[in-house]
Amino acid sequence: xxxxxxxxxxxxxxxxxxxxxxxxxxxxxxxxxxxxxxxxxxxxxxxxxxxxxxxxxxxxxxxxxxxxxxxxxxxxxxxxxxxxxxxxxxxxxxxxxxxxxxxxxxxxxxxxxxxxxxxxxxxxxxxxxxxxxxxxxxxxxxxxxxxxxxxxxxxxxxxxxxxxxxxxxxxxxxxxxxxxxxxxxxxxxxxxxxxxxxxxxxxxxxxxxxxxxxxxxxxxxxxxxxxxxxxxxxxxxxxxxxxxxxxxxxxxxxxxxxxxxxxxxxxxxxxxxxxxxxxxxxxxxxxxxxxxxxxxxxxxxxxxxxxxxxxxxxxxxxxxxxxxxxxxxxxxxxxxxxxxxxxxxxxxxxxxxxxxxxxxxxxxxxxxxxxxxxx
Amino acid sequence: xxxxxxxxxxxxxxxxxxxxxxxxxxxxxxxxxxxxxxxxxxxxxxxxxxxxxxxxxxxxxxxxxxxxxxxxxxxxxxxxxxxxxxxxxxxxxxxxxxxxxxxxxxxxxxxxxxxxxxxxxxxxxxxxxxxxxxxxxxxxxxxxxxxxxxxxxxxxxxxxxxxxxxxxxxxxxxxxxxxxxxxxxxxxxxxxxxxxxxxxxxxxxxxxxxxxxxxx
Ligand SMILES: Nc1ncnc2c1ncn2[C@@H]1O[C@H](COP(=O)(O)OP(=O)(O)OP(=O)(O)O)[C@@H](O)[C@H]1O
Ligand SMILES: [Mg+2]
Numbered sequence: 108x109x110x111x112x113x114x115x116x117x118x119x120x121x122x123x124x125x126x127x128x129x130x131x132x133x134x135x136x137x138x139x140x141x142x143x144x145x146x147x148x149x150x151x152x153x154x155x156x157x158x159x160x161x162x163x164x165x166x167x168x169x170x171x172x173x174x175x176x177x178x179x180x181x182x183x184x185x186x187x188x189x190x191x192x193x194x195x196x197x198x199x200x201x202x203x204x205x206x207x208x209x210x211x212x213x214x215x216x217x218x219x220x221x222x223x224x225x226x227x228x229x230x231x232x233x234x235x236x237x238x239x240x241x242x243x244x245x246x247x248x249x250x251x252x253x254x255x256x257x258x259x260x261x262x263x264x265x266x267x268x269x270x271x272x273x274x275x276x277x278x279x280x281x282x283x284x285x286x287x288x289x290x291x292x293x294x295x296x297x298x299x300x301x302x303x304x305x306x307x308x309x310x311x312x313x314x315x316x317x318x319x320x321x322x323x324x325x326x327x328x329x330x331x332x333x334x335x336x337x338x339x340x341x342x343x344x345x346x347x348x349x350x351x352x353x354x355x356x357x358x359x360x361x362x363x364x365x366x367x368x369x370x371x372x373x374x375x376x377x378x379x380x381x382x383x384x385x386x387x388x389x390x391x392x393x394x395x396x397x398x399x400x401x402x403x404x405x406x407x408x409x410x411x412x413x414x415x416x417x418x419x420x421x422x423x424x425x426x427x428x429x430x431x432x433x434x435x436x437x438x439x440x441x442x443x444x445x446x447x448x449x450x451x452x453x454x455x456x457x458x459x460x461x462x463x464x465x466x467x468x469x470x471x472x473x474x475x476x477x478x479x480x481x482x
Numbered sequence: 483x484x485x486x487x488x489x490x491x492x493x494x495x496x497x498x499x500x501x502x503x504x505x506x507x508x509x510x511x512x513x514x515x516x517x518x519x520x521x522x523x524x525x526x527x528x529x530x531x532x533x534x535x536x537x538x539x540x541x542x543x544x545x546x547x548x549x550x551x552x553x554x555x556x557x558x559x560x561x562x563x564x565x566x567x568x569x570x571x572x573x574x575x576x577x578x579x580x581x582x583x584x585x586x587x588x589x590x591x592x593x594x595x596x597x598x599x600x601x602x603x604x605x606x607x608x609x610x611x612x613x614x615x616x617x618x619x620x621x622x623x624x625x626x627x628x629x630x631x632x633x634x635x636x637x638x639x640x641x642x643x644x645x646x647x648x649x650x651x652x653x654x655x656x657x658x659x660x661x662x663x664x665x666x667x668x669x670x671x672x673x674x675x676x677x678x679x680x681x682x683x684x685x686x687x688x689x690x691x692x693x694x695x696x697x698x
Contacts, residue, residue, distance in 0.1 A: 168603050193605035203600030207618045207695040216614065217605055266604065 113186060113194040116273045117144040117306040118179045120165065125174030127160050127330075134160040136330040137174070147300060147307040148335075149317040151353065152327035158310045161327070162276050165308065166192050178274070193217060196267030196275040196305075200282040202259050204251035204266070210236070211247040214266045221270070235265035240295065257284055257292060264296070268303070275307040282312060293319055314353055318478050326350050338478055339449045368448050369441035371477045372462045372470030379403050379471070383411055383430035390429055391419050401459055404433040408466055412436050413459065438463050439472060449474060495668040499653045505672070508649035512639045515571045519578030519631045524624065526579055527586025528612070537587060544580040552577065552638050556645055570642030570649075577638060578631030585627025589620025621695045625688040632684050636677040650676075 120142040127135045135157040142148050150158040163169040165176055167188045176183045183191055204213050212219075214235055215228040223231070236243040239261040251259055260280060267275060281289045281296075293316055300307065300320070311317055317324050318338045325335040326349070334346040338354075345351035378397045381390055383406040394402055394416055401415045412433030419432070437460035439448050452460055452474050462470035495501070526544075530537040550558075552573060559569035593616050601611035617624075643651020650673045657665030 166603065168599075189605055189607045191605075192603060195605075197600075197603045199600070199603075201596060203596050205597060205601075205615060205619075207621075220606065220610055220614075 111190070113181070113190055114179050114273055117142075119144055120179075120274075120306070120308075121175075121177045122161070122164070123175050123177070125161070125164055125171045125176060127157075127164065127169060128172050133157075133330040135164070135171075138327075138330070138332055140325060140332060140335065142306065142308060143323075144306050145304060146322040147309055147320055149321035149324040150308065150310045150327060151312070151314065151317050151324060152333070154312075155329075156327040157330040158327055159278055160330075162278055162308060162310055166195050166197065166276055168192075193221070193270055194272050194274065196270075196272045198260075198263050198267045198275065198277045198280040200279040202263040204259055204262055206251055209248050209250055210241075210254070210262050213251065213262060214269055216266070216269075218269055231269065232265075235268055236262075238268070238299065239265045241265075260284065260292060264299070273305055275305055275309075277307060278310045279312060280309075281316065289313075289316070296320065314355065318354075319475070326353060337453060339453050339474070342478065343446055343450070366445040367441065368439045368443045368445055368462055368472060369470065371445055372441070372472045373476065375462070375468045375470050380405055380468075381414070381429055382406070383428065383433070385429045387419050387427045387429060387432060390414065391416065394419070403436065403461060403468070404429045406430060410436070410438070410461065410463070410468065413461075436461055440464070441469060445477060448472060449477060491664050492668055495662075495665050499656065499665055499669070501650070501653060501669070501672070504648065504650050504653050504669075505676075508639060508651075508673075508676070511567050511571055511642065511647065511649055512574075512635055514567075515574035515635045515639065516578070516628075516632060518571070518575045519582055519635065520628055522575060523579045523582025523627065523631065524586050526583040527590065527624075528617075530583070531587050531590040541580070541584060541587070544583065547576050548580050552641055553644070556638070556641060560645060565645060565647075567642065567647045569645055570639055570647040573642075574635040574638045577634045581630035581634070582624070582627040585623045585630075586620065589623030590616050592623065593619045618695055622688065622692040625684070625691045629681065629684045629688055633677065633681060636673075636680065640673050 122138055122140040122142075125135060125138045126133065138157075138161060140148075140161075150161060152158055160169055164171045165178075165183070167183055204210075205216075208216065211229070211232045214232045215223075218228045218231060232247060233243040236246055241258060241261055246254070246258070246262075251262070254262065260283075263280070267277075281292050284292060297320060309320060311320075321338060323335060323337050324341055326333045326341065326346075328349055334341060334350050336344075341350055341354050345354060379399065379402055381393065381402045381404050383404050385393070390402070394400075399416065401413055403413050404411050411430055413436040414429055414433050418434075437448075437452055437455070437457050439451075439460055439462050441462055441464055448460065452458065452472070458474045460472040461468055462472055526540065530540050547555075555573045555576065556569045559572050563569045563572055597615055597619065598611055601615045602608075606614060639647070639649055640651040640654070643649055643653070643655045650669050653665060653669035654673070656662070657669060
């Protein structure tokens with residue numbers, strides 16, 4: 108059966124007043140939530156708070172008793188569930204690879220049902236296996252039971268990507284893995300996430316995972332949404348005890364207000380410095396050599412801005428000077444409060460800032476890293 | 483044994499009773515009966531799995547059919563299907579539906595819910611989930627049912643010789659009527675041997691399926 112694409116990309120997903128009852132209790136109660144296209148939204152909360160139920164109402168594995176789910180303005184109730192689900196990658200904790208199919212067959216199952224020819228499926232499987240760091244020739248013809256848990260979860264990820272869906276639903280995908288492996292897969296997943304740039308709804312129990320991966324975090328309790336916002340917001344303005352508890356501000360952020368930028372910055376290194384008169388093409392080479400994603404542009408002693416690898420690659424054709432393309436960068440004093448710095452950075456969407464002592468660069472502030480150090 | 487079965491005796495019996503032809507007849511009836519049993523049995527199994535309310539009545543009914551003695555069943559079918567292979571094949575099928583259907587049903591029900599869940603969640607239609615996941619995963623059990631059916635069919639097909647169905651049963655019957663001990667022995671041993679070989683063969687297939695599809 109060949110199904111037409113329901114949507115090429117996600118503009119927005121709206122959950123409006125969705126409610127699911129089991130007996131007398133509410134699994135999810137009157138939940139309103141907007142998921143923005145391209146973001147990774149975390150659902151987190153105590154066990155039984157309704158995360159899985161909420162997630163499953165998006166792909167209609169559970170039908171809500173009340174409320175609507177709309178994706179790009181399409182009410183999911185009006186969509187054929189099979190077609191809907193083929194437009195979403197789905198990954199769960201216990202993975203559920205089919206034991207009677209090889210890894211290749213598992214990944215290629217939906218493409219096959221979609222009528223792709225053999226060559227195309229094989230090609231796709233190879234690409235995906237490489238993408239999740241499993242050598243295709245080694246793994247394609249194995250059966251799931253011959254793989255370790257971490258490898259199986261990679262295959263689960265590859266299977267979800269088979270149809271290149273614009274939306275991913277992930278229910279504690281790394282929940283069953285041991286901590287070290289989990290960290291490693293999170294790191295790789297982050298890479299994947301940035302590469303595929305898709306909309307992802309991600310359920311987890313693990314606040315650290317939430318802070319590392321999430322663009323925004325939605326906290327649920329007893330079927331209701333307690334608070335939703337970017338990580339900083341939950342940390343600095345928790346809506347209630349529960350949120351504070353989950354992000355663990357009680358214990359660790361007691362001295363939040365007294366923390367200074369200098370306590371949490373990374374030391375500055377000369378390697379981050381590029382000269383304003385350098386041409387962009389040369390800068391790409393230098394940055395590749397120094398393994399930099401972002402660099403700061405100086406003219407003599409004067410800081411004029413920042414450049415990123417991705418931007419420089421774009422303007423490679425014309426020969427430009429860095430001083431022409433550098434973007435402004437946030438500057439903080441070492442004595443600024445961390446809370447202030449983070450909220451400033453958030454307001455402009457920067458994840459990187461430079462710390463200057465009068466005219467001397469002494470440190471770099473990376474928002475994600477700061478949050479992690481706080482936890 | 484006083485009356486040793488020499489090669490010469492065997493060859494003689496084989497020749498006189500047209501045993502090559504009888505064997506072909508025998509296997510022919512047997513394979514038709516087994517094919518029909520598998521097709522109908524699996525269909526019934528899938529049907530009662532999809533409509534669980536029908537499962538008990540259908541299985542109970544098939545159980546009753548199972549208790550009718552085989553010879554009686556063939557004779558009962560005679561007026562409807564006339565002399566020949568018809569009643570024998572029909573009797574085989576009636577007997578074999580139960581093991582195949584029951585094992586199919588049990589197999590389908592036994593597939594871990596998580597696999598069906600995932601199948602649906604990644605976008606398989608109910609039909610695709612049945613054919614791509616549930617049935618393949620039930621194959622080891624279904625094969626077990628087929629193996630039982632195979633043994634049933636071998637027995638019933640041999641009995642068919644009594645109602646002019648042809649096959650090796652005819653040789654046996656002739657042997658009894660003419661009181662030719664050699665013929666009875668040769669045909670009896672050969673029939674038994676065939677059954678053992680086919681069952682052994684089915685056993686190997688079942689084991690392979692277990693290795694390939696078995697999860698328990
Ligand atoms: N099929 C069901 N029948 C009855 N109650 C259910 C069912 N599914 C979920 N519930 C209840 O609904 C509530 C929410 O369940 P849900 O699985 O969505 O929670 P969760 O946040 O995903 O929990 P966990 O972190 O343990 O996975 C729970 O109280 C659960 O017991
Ligand atoms: Mg859950």
